[in-house]
């Protein structure tokens with residue numbers, strides 16, 4: 001796509017990008033890094049410079065945590081009625097919708113993803129999630145209990161529990177769904193009355209800064225949400241170590257998640273970790289091969305495969321294996337690769353040169369370990385971070401490309417023989433985030449679901465998320481749940497009250 005073909009940006013996007021040097025949000029003020037240092041932000045489709053953001057220092061992170069603490073204790077937030085928090089979240093959802101196109105454009109330019117997907121999936125889910133969580137603000141409840149204390153039979157008691165916001169939340173997110181991941185943290189934090197220091201990924205900080213403006217416009221008191229930009233070691237790590245943070249919530253790689261988990265333990269900071277995956281797509285014997293191939297294509301290539309629950313391992317019953325793999329390869333070859341701002345684009349660039357190189361090196365490792373490259377297998381073009389949608393077949397279950405998360409448009413396909421075998425293969429990685437089963441054979445499907453060790457099992461679909469449905473990993477895919485009522489509890493402490501009357 002030439003620059004002339006890029007659809008015109010909204011005035012709001014143009015104005016936002018025209019700032020060039022962006023500021024971060026601490027205590028209601030837009031500020032530079034105390035060191036004056038900045039990080040460049042690039043467009044992965046053409047490697048052009050989109051602007052720069054402050055490179056926050058440990059001192060800046062400390063200021064943000066202090067601002068969040070002050071806001072947490074301020075009457076403006078601490079004494080705000082639940083229905084007022086609900087209203088603010090609803091107002092924020094309205095603003096997200098009003099600015100949907102701009103948010104989508106910023107997301108597309110910064111991350112590389114399709115602007116159409118960004119608007120109709122990412123931004124739409126953000127608005128829907130804020131509304132869902134707004135509803136919970138007025139429904140946080142404890143319980144009353146009749147107690148039977150054996151050593152005080154003469155006395156009467158009133159016992160009850162109350163839920164209280166956990167406090168200051170440190171939220172660190174990855175670059176694959178920058179705005180949506182931020183919303184997954186902000187929604188329950190704000191519904192429960194917490195305050196937040198949000199650190200977006202250094203590759204994709206812009207939409208979080210734009211959202212910061214909308215949060216201010218919605219009327220949240222200063223300091224309730226702070227956005228600090230910077231890289232992992234300089235800005236993320238100090239947040240994880242900070243004793244003033246009561247809860248950490250992280251979405252990113254399992255490797256960094258483990259570091260954050262260890263840091264959290266030092267201060268007994270509450271923690272939610274949403275980490276990597278190697279999710280299987282399991283095609284049962286009865287499934288129409290054409291349906292399976294289309295489903296498998298969507299499961300892996302959506303968002304360029306940069307999805308924690310991407311269907312990156314395909315297990316097809318041996319009867320249909322060759323047919324499904326051939327059809328999937330046709331799908332892969334037909335996908336239109338291009339600039340995320342081109343509405344016709346089906347596969348955009350990966351987020352960064354580093355990620356592109358990492359994905360290409362995994363393809364090479366796959367080849368070296370005996371995989372047959374049925375489609376793709378290399379970088380696409382020479383400008384921008386594009387990788388061809390790739391299908392690797394006949395791979396050994398122990399091969400690195402089967403066991404490790406690649407986080408790109410690469411699927412490994414393997415045949416299997418029976419249900420127990422495929423359940424064992426599906427479970428045979430360190431991860432357990434998602435899985436999909438493709439079949440209309442109800443009894444087989446129901447026999448398989450309990451055997452799969454993963455936080456989500458989809459049937460005849462993949463990568464489908466809803467605000468009401470808890471999402472999170474088994475095994476090394478994480479700790480705790482995002483979304484649904486379960487997410488709310490992760491932002492609440494439970495206090496028991498016992499009163500002698």
Ligand code: ADP
Pocket residue numbers: 172173174175199200201202230231232233235236237238240251252253254256257259260
């Ligand atoms: P990926 O491997 O997909 O790039 P990471 O897990 O490295 O994802 O990063 C996800 C988020 O974690 C980013 O915001 C990043 O800056 C942050 N991060 C990276 N390293 C650390 C660290 N040591 N401590 C805290 N946050 C970190």
